[in-house]
Amino acid sequence: MSNVDNSGNSSAADGAARPSETRDTTVGSPSRRTGRVLVTGATSGIGKAVVGRFLAGGWRVLATGRNATALDALRSACPDRVDTYEADLSTTEGVGALLRRVVPAHDRLDTLVNAAGVIANDTVAGFTPEAFHRMIALNVTAPALLTQGLLPLLEAATGCVVNVSSVTGTRAFPGLFSYCVSKAALDQATRCAALELAPRKIRVNAVNPGVVVTELHRRGGMSDDAYAAFLEKAKTTHPLGRPGDADEVAEAVWFLGTPAASWITGVTLAVDGGRAETCLR
Numbered sequence: 001m002s003n004v005d006n007s008g009n010s011s012a013a014d015g016a017a018r019p020s021e022t023r024d025t026t027v028g029s030p031s032r033r034t035g036r037v038l039v040t041g042a043t044s045g046i047g048k049a050v051v052g053r054f055l056a057g058g059w060r061v062l063a064t065g066r067n068a069t070a071l072d073a074l075r076s077a078c079p080d081r082v083d084t085y086e087a088d089l090s091t092t093e094g095v096g097a098l099l100r101r102v103v104p105a106h107d108r109l110d111t112l113v114n115a116a117g118v119i120a121n122d123t124v125a126g127f128t129p130e131a132f133h134r135m136i137a138l139n140v141t142a143p144a145l146l147t148q149g150l151l152p153l154l155e156a157a158t159g160c161v162v163n164v165s166s167v168t169g170t171r172a173f174p175g176l177f178s179y180c181v182s183k184a185a186l187d188q189a190t191r192c193a194a195l196e197l198a199p200r201k202i203r204v205n206a207v208n209p210g211v212v213v214t215e216l217h218r219r220g221g222m223s224d225d226a227y228a229a230f231l232e233k234a235k236t237t238h239p240l241g242r243p244g245d246a247d248e249v250a251e252a253v254w255f256l257g258t259p260a261a262s263w264i265t266g267v268t269l270a271v272d273g274g275r276a277e278t279c280l281r
């Protein structure tokens, strides 16, 4: 793995400040301050869109996921600015193995994006502790452990963390017991970490998407027919009249993950077509 910066096709038209433009000039020289982001869940959906957005902004991307073929495709598309790390983050051993590869290979990290996640249907009446723990392990424990393990690199860059939470973190939905609990925990982890790490100049925020068209729900057991009906219904459950696109979430992650959001920390930002504002009637 190389840790040499290569800012490549950085474009002035993309609208957001680069790390080199940050107001905090105490860390690194401008020539060293090319952005570097680690993205979990980089192989699919929102995480993959985040990779594309940061590459478009000229950043170097450390991409992780389990799907080796998808990781190879990311690296092949931009070999000089993408490093890939195959990792299963559902266990502490898997997170530790990733950290043991990433930390020694990099002297700093501007942004950590925790996008890997799973969904499943369950209820408080019927959930199993095993399934609950599996959900918490990937959706909550992994982001927390990665934040912890990457603190030295984040601090060296005056960096930040963006967690990909959900509208289910701020609102309750029936039939998604473990998932809602995991995202609410991730929201609170975001706020706690933001307060704790503010003195170290590390920002921590989250985005909370509504329904976004990705593989998430089908991987969570929804049939193709049920998913089509779910997306149709999303036109009525989201005030803006449609489900979201992964690129729309990636744009919000890009904002929070760059110095454009240099005075924002502890925020859980709804990116949901207004869904969190609705209530049953």
Ligand SMILES: NC(=O)c1ccc[n+]([C@@H]2O[C@H](COP(=O)([O-])OP(=O)(O)OC[C@H]3O[C@@H](n4cnc5c(N)ncnc54)[C@H](OP(=O)(O)O)[C@@H]3O)[C@@H](O)[C@H]2O)c1
Pocket (backbone or CB within 6 Å): 040, 041, 042, 043, 044, 045, 046, 047, 064, 065, 066, 067, 068, 070, 087, 088, 089, 090, 114, 115, 116, 117, 118, 119, 138, 164, 165, 166, 167, 208, 209, 210, 211, 212, 213, 214, 215, 216, 217, 219
């Ligand atoms: N889609 C939505 O409607 C929606 C709404 C709100 C929030 N979200 C959140 O957005 C995030 C991304 O989901 P998505 O919609 O983009 O779903 P997706 O297309 O299914 O992508 C999920 C990603 O998580 C990774 N992942 C799953 N299990 C993993 C494991 N054990 N170890 C490491 N990586 C693992 C997958 O990588 P591999 O395939 O390589 O294993 C994949 O890259 C999730 O946290 C989800 O909760 C999604």
